[in-house]
Amino acid sequence: MVKKIFALFLFSGVFLYSCGSGGSQNEIKIDGSGTVYPITEAVAEEFRKIEPNIRVSVGSSGSGAGFKKFVRGETDISNSSRKISEEEKALAEENGIEYQQFSIALDGISIVAHPDNDWVKTLTPEELNEIWKADSEVQQWSDIREGWPDEDIRLYGPNTAHGTYDFFTETINGESGASRTDYNAVADYNVAVQGISSDKYSLGYFGLAYYEENADQLKLIGIDTGEGVVEPSLETVKDGSYKPLSRSLYIYVTKKAAQRSAVQKFVEFYFDNAGELAKDVGYVPMPEEDYEEQKSAFHSFAFDTLEAN
Amino acid sequence: MNRAKINRLKDKAFKYFGIFASVIGIVILAIFIGFVIYMGIQRLSWDFMVELPSRFAENSGIYTAWMGTVWIMVFTTLISFPLGVGAGIYLEEYGKKNRWSSFLEINISNLASVPSIIYGLLGLGVFVRMMQMGNSILAGALTLSLLILPIIIVSTREAIKAVPSSIRDASNALGASKWQTIWHQVLPASFGGILTGVILALSRAIGETAPLIVVGALVYVPFAPQSPLDEFTVLPVQIYNWVSRPQEEFVINAAAAIIVLLGITFIMNGIAVYFRNKWQNKMQW
Numbered sequence: 001m002v003k004k005i006f007a008l009f010l011f012s013g014v015f016l017y018s019c020g021s022g023g024s025q026n027e028i029k030i031d032g033s034g035t036v037y038p039i040t041e042a043v044a045e046e047f048r049k050i051e052p053n054i055r056v057s058v059g060s061s062g063s064g065a066g067f068k069k070f071v072r073g074e075t076d077i078s079n080s081s082r083k084i085s086e087e088e089k090a091l092a093e094e095n096g097i098e099y100q101q102f103s104i105a106l107d108g109i110s111i112v113a114h115p116d117n118d119w120v121k122t123l124t125p126e127e128l129n130e131i132w133k134a135d136s137e138v139q140q141w142s143d144i145r146e147g148w149p150d151e152d153i154r155l156y157g158p159n160t161a162h163g164t165y166d167f168f169t170e171t172i173n174g175e176s177g178a179s180r181t182d183y184n185a186v187a188d189y190n191v192a193v194q195g196i197s198s199d200k201y202s203l204g205y206f207g208l209a210y211y212e213e214n215a216d217q218l219k220l221i222g223i224d225t226g227e228g229v230v231e232p233s234l235e236t237v238k239d240g241s242y243k244p245l246s247r248s249l250y251i252y253v254t255k256k257a258a259q260r261s262a263v264q265k266f267v268e269f270y271f272d273n274a275g276e277l278a279k280d281v282g283y284v285p286m287p288e289e290d291y292e293e294q295k296s297a298f299h300s301f302a303f304d305t306l307e308a309n
Numbered sequence: 310m311n312r313a314k315i316n317r318l319k320d321k322a323f324k325y326f327g328i329f330a331s332v333i334g335i336v337i338l339a340i341f342i343g344f345v346i347y348m349g350i351q352r353l354s355w356d357f358m359v360e361l362p363s364r365f366a367e368n369s370g371i372y373t374a375w376m377g378t379v380w381i382m383v384f385t386t387l388i389s390f391p392l393g394v395g396a397g398i399y400l401e402e403y404g405k406k407n408r409w410s411s412f413l414e415i416n417i418s419n420l421a422s423v424p425s426i427i428y429g430l431l432g433l434g435v436f437v438r439m440m441q442m443g444n445s446i447l448a449g450a451l452t453l454s455l456l457i458l459p460i461i462i463v464s465t466r467e468a469i470k471a472v473p474s475s476i477r478d479a480s481n482a483l484g485a486s487k488w489q490t491i492w493h494q495v496l497p498a499s500f501g502g503i504l505t506g507v508i509l510a511l512s513r514a515i516g517e518t519a520p521l522i523v524v525g526a527l528v529y530v531p532f533a534p535q536s537p538l539d540e541f542t543v544l545p546v547q548i549y550n551w552v553s554r555p556q557e558e559f560v561i562n563a564a565a566a567i568i569v570l571l572g573i574t575f576i577m578n579g580i581a582v583y584f585r586n587k588w589q590n591k592m593q594w
Binding site for chain 2: 029031034037038040041042044045048055056057058059060061069074187188189190207209210212213214277280281282
């Protein structure tokens, strides 16, 4: 018995190692942002119904980790909730990877507090900067505005792996990655939702979808830019009036991949359906004409490639 | 109160502490399993097992995830079992007790406490990039094998140590070679213990998420693996992704997937217990 088991392990190991499979023209590899992931997953799900032979696989390792693979040519398409950085650009160039960026949907970042918090109605971008900047001295609510409680403020936000963190710090603090570090940095936004909804003196920020799914447990705070107070919503993000915390979500496509007809089909399908599907998973679609614009941009990107050859 | 009474009291106190210590693990496990089943059982169905992930929580399934888990576990077993048991036998039976062997021993024990994400980074550097395996099942299984090898080696050695040396002496006295002694006497006698160690190690590997994400486990993979060089997703990665979704229904899916993962672990442990008992009943000197 023991002999048989040992022998089985050895033989099957050798046997299985010796078989394998190569990559195929009909594979599309996608990785990147966890924020964009639900949209791309939805597109891949629908795409599979009309093109069952094209194998689209989607990862969710984060915008930064996704670009690390993308600039090495390990993926065809990279999801991202921020623009590609200078260092990543340089790496792509070094490796001879040509690519183009396409917008696929919009997202707002919501500032939220506990529902019993009756003193905060609005915050200005300057106040947000005071709260979140790298050397912030805000420790209590009263440090933000006179008359607010002398209670410690407890802050929640995404950790440094998130594109949302990069975007927020760049928009509010002027430099991507410049942030105070003594806040609850979460990997999973639901942890922030739980934290804020169980602590009267908390404040935090994350994507609008997480607020909308938990609206009964959270209080949304409007942004006062001096031109009136705007709260994030489907409409205010779509028409661009929710400033400055609205952003585009992107996919990046390599030139090499754009030459393949499988990828062309997929990306075109993406622009045709992303608006509708984005709504399904809690994001804000771009105006219709923007999708057309992105589509024709992709056409010339893919077409140029063919001509150059 | 005289001394005898105090001693009896101490005895009782320790007994109750012992009961508390033994029960607490079971109670926590029961609460955990109860909670997960309460949340997830409503989603468990045949469709859930054979469908692909979807943007609609109620249409989502875990087909590729559990297939990926099974593939990964099979390959992890194939790789780590012969290597781990081989190393354990060598260290216990052949290796001379000198400075070199104690150096090896300390390092193997140290390896057992390296955080799993470090193994993930090692796997990414060596298997995925240097050896060009890509984010394949093979790369994932090799990474998990590295992770659990120390546990297998240590438990193999413990099992072999437990074989009475009189067995070896008797075998040697009858003129058996070292290999004959190991193959016909030591291994059969210790196989139950070795198997227990291997299964415990595999049970750890099946729940690992971090190293596999680093190696490149994806989330949406619309096809079951067909070869060890295919891309993959596994249950823990799917669970992790669902738990971090904003919609409550995905969290219910995650609970249902946890039940399946627990089920696979229980089945694996069950097989191990079966083999071990069969083995131990057979061995009689």
